[in-house]
Amino acid sequence: MQKVTIHDIARELNITFSTVARALNDHPAISVTTKEAVRETAKRLGYRQNKVASSLRSGRTNIIGVVVPSLDVSFFSSVVHGIERVMHENGYSILLYQSNESLKQETKGIATFLASRVDGIIASVTAETFQYEHYTEIKKRNVPLLFFDRTLDELQVPSVTINDYKGGFMATEHLIRKGYKRIVHISSERNLPIFSERLRGYTDALAYYDLPFDENLVFRGNISMEYGKTCVDALLEKQVQFDAIFALEDYMAMGAIHQLLAHGITVPDQVGVIGFANEAFGAYITPTLSTIDQQTVKMGEEVANLFLKLSKNKKFYEAEPERVVLEPLLMIRQSTAR
Amino acid sequence: MQKVTIHDIARELNITFSTVARALNDHPAISVTTKEAVRETAKRLGYRQNKVASSLRSGRTNIIGVVVPSLDVSFFSSVVHGIERVMHENGYSILLYQSNESLKQETKGIATFLASRVDGIIASVTAETFQYEHYTEIKKRNVPLLFFDRTLDELQVPSVTINDYKGGFMATEHLIRKGYKRIVHISSERNLPIFSERLRGYTDALAYYDLPFDENLVFRGNISMEYGKTCVDALLEKQVQFDAIFALEDYMAMGAIHQLLAHGITVPDQVGVIGFANEAFGAYITPTLSTIDQQTVKMGEEVANLFLKLSKNKKFYEAEPERVVLEPLLMIRQSTAR
Numbered sequence: 001m002q003k004v005t006i007h008d009i010a011r012e013l014n015i016t017f018s019t020v021a022r023a024l025n026d027h028p029a030i031s032v033t034t035k036e037a038v039r040e041t042a043k044r045l046g047y048r049q050n051k052v053a054s055s056l057r058s059g060r061t062n063i064i065g066v067v068v069p070s071l072d073v074s075f076f077s078s079v080v081h082g083i084e085r086v087m088h089e090n091g092y093s094i095l096l097y098q099s100n101e102s103l104k105q106e107t108k109g110i111a112t113f114l115a116s117r118v119d120g121i122i123a124s125v126t127a128e129t130f131q132y133e134h135y136t137e138i139k140k141r142n143v144p145l146l147f148f149d150r151t152l153d154e155l156q157v158p159s160v161t162i163n164d165y166k167g168g169f170m171a172t173e174h175l176i177r178k179g180y181k182r183i184v185h186i187s188s189e190r191n192l193p194i195f196s197e198r199l200r201g202y203t204d205a206l207a208y209y210d211l212p213f214d215e216n217l218v219f220r221g222n223i224s225m226e227y228g229k230t231c232v233d234a235l236l237e238k239q240v241q242f243d244a245i246f247a248l249e250d251y252m253a254m255g256a257i258h259q260l261l262a263h264g265i266t267v268p269d270q271v272g273v274i275g276f277a278n279e280a281f282g283a284y285i286t287p288t289l290s291t292i293d294q295q296t297v298k299m300g301e302e303v304a305n306l307f308l309k310l311s312k313n314k315k316f317y318e319a320e321p322e323r324v325v326l327e328p329l330l331m332i333r334q335s336t337a338r
Numbered sequence: 339m340q341k342v343t344i345h346d347i348a349r350e351l352n353i354t355f356s357t358v359a360r361a362l363n364d365h366p367a368i369s370v371t372t373k374e375a376v377r378e379t380a381k382r383l384g385y386r387q388n389k390v391a392s393s394l395r396s397g398r399t400n401i402i403g404v405v406v407p408s409l410d411v412s413f414f415s416s417v418v419h420g421i422e423r424v425m426h427e428n429g430y431s432i433l434l435y436q437s438n439e440s441l442k443q444e445t446k447g448i449a450t451f452l453a454s455r456v457d458g459i460i461a462s463v464t465a466e467t468f469q470y471e472h473y474t475e476i477k478k479r480n481v482p483l484l485f486f487d488r489t490l491d492e493l494q495v496p497s498v499t500i501n502d503y504k505g506g507f508m509a510t511e512h513l514i515r516k517g518y519k520r521i522v523h524i525s526s527e528r529n530l531p532i533f534s535e536r537l538r539g540y541t542d543a544l545a546y547y548d549l550p551f552d553e554n555l556v557f558r559g560n561i562s563m564e565y566g567k568t569c570v571d572a573l574l575e576k577q578v579q580f581d582a583i584f585a586l587e588d589y590m591a592m593g594a595i596h597q598l599l600a601h602g603i604t605v606p607d608q609v610g611v612i613g614f615a616n617e618a619f620g621a622y623i624t625p626t627l628s629t630i631d632q633q634t635v636k637m638g639e640e641v642a643n644l645f646l647k648l649s650k651n652k653k654f655y656e657a658e659p660e661r662v663v664l665e666p667l668l669m670i671r672q673s674t675a676r
Binding site: 061063065071074078080081084088093094096097098100105108109111112115116258280281284285286 | 399401403409410412415416418419422426431432433434435436438443446447449450453454592596618619622623624
């Protein structure tokens with residue numbers, strides 16, 4: 001199909017090219033009658049205006065920029081699917097930028113989105129985001145900004161998160177109810193609220209069930225399989241007594257299971273293991289991994305819906321920011337099924 | 339840190355705001371001496387020009403758009419890391435768009451990138467891309483386009499792929515050398531060259547080792563765990579004799595292993611299984627999965643380097659398109675180790 005141009009409209013109406021162009025641009029020198037004729041003809045012929053030109057006019061691009069730490073983690077890619085589903089239905093395009101947990105990259109990504117004149121930015125911050133001028137810049141320009149999962153509460157912007165405290169409590173409580181008593185928690189060295197909340201849930205669950213808190217059972221390292229292995233090695237080497245592990249995140253849990261099995265320790269009989277995030281692989285490994293599901297697709301849909309609702313309001317930043325908190329779900333699989 | 343503005347430069351040099359602005363924009367009315375003074379002061383104070391404005395001037399945005407079928411698949415997310423690594427080092431930002439295997443979404447993603455005035459597009463096409471006007475449009479606008487893995491050969495653009503024929507041959511040959519004789523191939527219902535090439539490799543390896551080709555051993559379906567299970571069920575139900583499976587893709591292979599184990603058939607002793615793609619989970623499942631590695635990070639780096647090399651040339655589309663073909667690597671793990 002040949003592309004319809006301004007020339008075709010001009011020919012059809014027997015007027016000049018520049019009259020058509022100015023009519024389409026709503027130029028004051030062109031009469032209302034001519035403008036109407038041009039618009040009708042344009043519509044009938046299937047003329048599509050140049051997107052850049054029309055976005056400069058309307059000030060809208062219908063692009064939403066999404067900044068995430070990593071799309072390798074199925075947590076984030078799954079949230080993105082939720083965002084895409086809702087946004088595509090509403091005529092938006094979603095562009096993605098991976099910060100790869102780097103503040104520098106995150107800053108660059110936001111600059112890129114602002115330069116591309118996106119209509120909004122949805123972000124989950126890196127584990128090293130302690131400064132946040134790049135996020136303040138988004139607010140200054142009055143571009144809607146929303147966070148999901150990893151937020152900067154000081155910034156006063158809308159967000160969708162899950163109740164990480166409750167998730168930490170549920171995971172620990174599940175192990176306690178299964179009869180495990182010496183429960184290790186593998187946490188992160190990073191100071192994100194989502195991580196400290198899970199730790200607080202762990203601590204409170206122990207207290208609630210009258211189990212002592214033991215600092216020797218709490219580890220803090222980077223989120224990786226390797227660190228899960230390292231913790232098991234350290235526990236065995238120091239001959240620390242333990243019968244369960246609640247890992248902050250599924251990759252750590254998988255590493256711990258690997259290393260336990262490598263030392264001939266059975267899971268879940270001798271040691272129970274539960275993760276957090278419900279990564280895709282958890283259902284495939286042996287034993288399958290118990291975990292906390294974060295309702296990822298729903299999280300993406302909720303943050304998209306929140307954007308759609310709030311962005312109708314020109315004064316996006318004037319109201320108290322809305323904060324949606326989803327409930328975590330306990331996924332019981334083989335690794336705690338004794 | 340306070341942002342340095344044009345006003346700061348004006349104050350520093352004791353000249354007007356508009357003189358500074360015009361100097362920065364290389365206005366002919368401003369003297370060379372003034373321009374130099376302005377530029378030096380701007381540099382010393384750390385003034386950063388507005389990106390949109392400067393990209394409109396230079397015609398460059400330093401943004402590369404990457405279109406991929408799905409970032410859930412570690413093959414694609416891993417290639418993207420390779421692209422990002424090289425492009426970031428060279429001052430580009432990478433924006434990602436998921437087509438989710440939909441031609442409609444792919445078309446929209448490309449329109450979005452073109453509207454955002456990206457400096458180049460790197461893509462891997464969907465399994466349903468039979469029309470490709472949206473790709474032709476990129477060429478028409480003289481925006482550099484490169485393909486990786488899944489290409490449209492008719493379009494005559496540079497690409498980086500792996501030798502899928504050789505990969506299919508290697509996988510089949512490995513099974514034959516391990517003593518397996520009745521080798522099933524699970525292929526795709528989609529007509530992408532990468533898939534038919536793997537099938538051709540399978541067929542040729544059988545012929546090379548004097549094993550008969552049996553159409554009953556070839557399945558064609560969608561790339562999913564479920565389809566791997568379906569194939570195993572069909573083989574068992576029809577009592578087809580087989581002792582190995584070469585799956586087009588790791589998810590299919592994992593589904594097949596699951597279903598074999600569920601029926602009490604041991605892997606690799608009774609049936610050997612090999613996949614393709616070296617997805618991350620393959621090293622974690624039990625038994626660990628033998629597969630073909632596609633040098634994903636290298637593929638990303640190669641396509642980025644090819645872009646950098648070719649985009650220096652203003653006449654990107656005039657030369658014969660360069661096609662880089664990488665070698666597949668055989669990854670031997672437990673699922674074929676008998």
